[in-house]
Amino acid sequence: MSDLLLDCRGITKRFGGLVAVNALDLQIPAGSIHSVIGPNGAGKTTLFNCITGFYHPEEGEILLGGSHHLEFLRTDEITRLGVARTYQNIRLFPELTAVENVMVGLHARLESSLLGVLFSSPATRKEERWATEEALRLLEVVGLGGKGDGLASNLPYGDQRRLEIARALATDPKLLLLDEPTAGMNTGETASMIRFIRRLRDDLDITILLIEHDMKLVMEISELITVVDFGQKIAEGKPSEILANPRVIEAYLGRGAAEALDVRTAAAAPGAAHDATSDADADAAADTASDSGTPPGPEPTSSAGSQPDPVDEGGGSA
Ligand SMILES: Nc1ncnc2c1ncn2[C@@H]1O[C@H](COP(=O)(O)OP(=O)(O)OP(=O)(O)O)[C@@H](O)[C@H]1O
Ligand SMILES: [Mg+2]
Numbered sequence: 001m002s003d004l005l006l007d008c009r010g011i012t013k014r015f016g017g018l019v020a021v022n023a024l025d026l027q028i029p030a031g032s033i034h035s036v037i038g039p040n041g042a043g044k045t046t047l048f049n050c051i052t053g054f055y056h057p058e059e060g061e062i063l064l065g066g067s068h069h070l071e072f073l074r075t076d077e078i079t080r081l082g083v084a085r086t087y088q089n090i091r092l093f094p095e096l097t098a099v100e101n102v103m104v105g106l107h108a109r110l111e112s113s114l115l116g117v118l119f120s121s122p123a124t125r126k127e128e129r130w131a132t133e134e135a136l137r138l139l140e141v142v143g144l145g146g147k148g149d150g151l152a153s154n155l156p157y158g159d160q161r162r163l164e165i166a167r168a169l170a171t172d173p174k175l176l177l178l179d180e181p182t183a184g185m186n187t188g189e190t191a192s193m194i195r196f197i198r199r200l201r202d203d204l205d206i207t208i209l210l211i212e213h214d215m216k217l218v219m220e221i222s223e224l225i226t227v228v229d230f231g232q233k234i235a236e237g238k239p240s241e242i243l244a245n246p247r248v249i250e251a252y253l254g255r256g257a258a259e260a261l262d263v264r265t266a267a268a269a270p271g272a273a274h275d276a277t278s279d280a281d282a283d284a285a286a287d288t289a290s291d292s293g294t295p296p297g298p299e300p301t302s303s304a305g306s307q308p309d310p311v312d313e314g315g316g317s318a
C-alpha cells in the first residue's frame with residue numbers, strides 16, 4: 001500500500017531464551033496516530049528499539065516509505081531517513097542547557113565538518129547561528145520559550161519531556177516514536193500533551209507512533225491501537241474495538257477499567273471518528289535521540305505543575 005509510512009513484517013527480537021518481540025506485524029499509514037499498548041514487559045520498547053536501530057531484529061523486515069529497509073541500518077542512518085524518538089526514561093544531556101540539547105538533535109542536519117568547527121570558518125559560524133535560532137524556535141513550538149538558557153537537569157519533569165520532543169523534532173522527522181510521553185505527568189499536563197501530540201500530526205504533518213499506559217490518553221488520541229502481550233500482537237483495531245475485545249480485557253485492561261473507559265471516552269471526545277461496526281456510543285474516543293550518543297538519562301522524580309498547551313502557547317509551526 002503506497003501510503004504506508006512504516007511496515008514492520010514478522011519482527012522477532014530475542015534476548016537469550018526470551019522472545020521479547022515475536023513475529024510482530026505493524027503497519028502505520030502516513031499521517032496517523034497509532035498506539036502500542038500492553039502489560040509491562042510485553043515488548044513495546046523493544047519494538048521501538050528495533051525500529052530505531054538500537055537493536056537489530058533476528059527476523060523480519062522494517063520498511064520505511066515502502067523502500068528503505070531499516071532493520072540493517074544504524075540509529076544515525078535511521079534518524080536521517082526521518083525517524084525520531086523519545087525515551088521511556090528521559091535521556092537528556094543534563095549538563096547542557098535546553099537550547100544546547102536541541103542543537104544536539106539539529107546536528108544530524110548540519111553540514112559543517114569537524115575542521116570547520118575547530119577553525120570557526122564563516123560557513124560554520126553561519127550554520128551555528130541558524131542552529132541556535134532553529135533550536136530556540138523549536139523550544140517555542142514545544143512550549144519552552146524563554147527556558148533555553150537553563151540547564152536541562154534543572155527543568156521540571158514535564159518540561160524535560162517536552163525538551164526531549166524538541167530534540168526529536170530537531171531531526172525533522174516524518175515519523176515520531178513517543179515512549180510513554182506522559183509517564184509521571186499530572187492530569188493537566190497529560191491533557192496538554194494530548195493536544196500537543198495531535199497538533200504535531202495536524203500542523204506539522206508528523207506521523208505518530210505512541211507507547212502509553214494512560215488509557216484515557218490512548219483512547220482519546222489513537223486512530224488505531226495495537227495490543228501486545230508476551231511480544232505478540234493479540235489485538236488491533238479502533239479504540240472502541242479494543243475496549244470491547246475480551247482478550248485485551250483479560251490480558252491488560254481488566255473489565256472494570258474497560259467499562260469505565262468506554263463510558264468516559266464516549267462522553268469526552270466529540271471530534272473522534274465513529275466506528276460503524278461497534279455499539280453506537282462506544283467509539284467516541286478513541287533512548288534523539290538522535291543518533292548521536294544520547295546519554296543515559298536522569299530519572300527525574302518531580303512532576304511539574306499544570307502546563308499550557310505547548311503549541312498553543314508557542315504558536316510555532318515547522
Ligand atoms: N537489553 C535487554 N536484555 C535482556 N532482556 C531485555 C532487554 N531489553 C528488554 N528485555 C526484556 O524484554 C522484555 C520486553 O521488555 P520491554 O522493555 O520491551 O517491555 P515493555 O513492553 O516496554 O514494558 P514496560 O511497559 O514495562 O516499559 C522484558 O522481559 C525485558 O526484561
Ligand atoms: Mg517500555
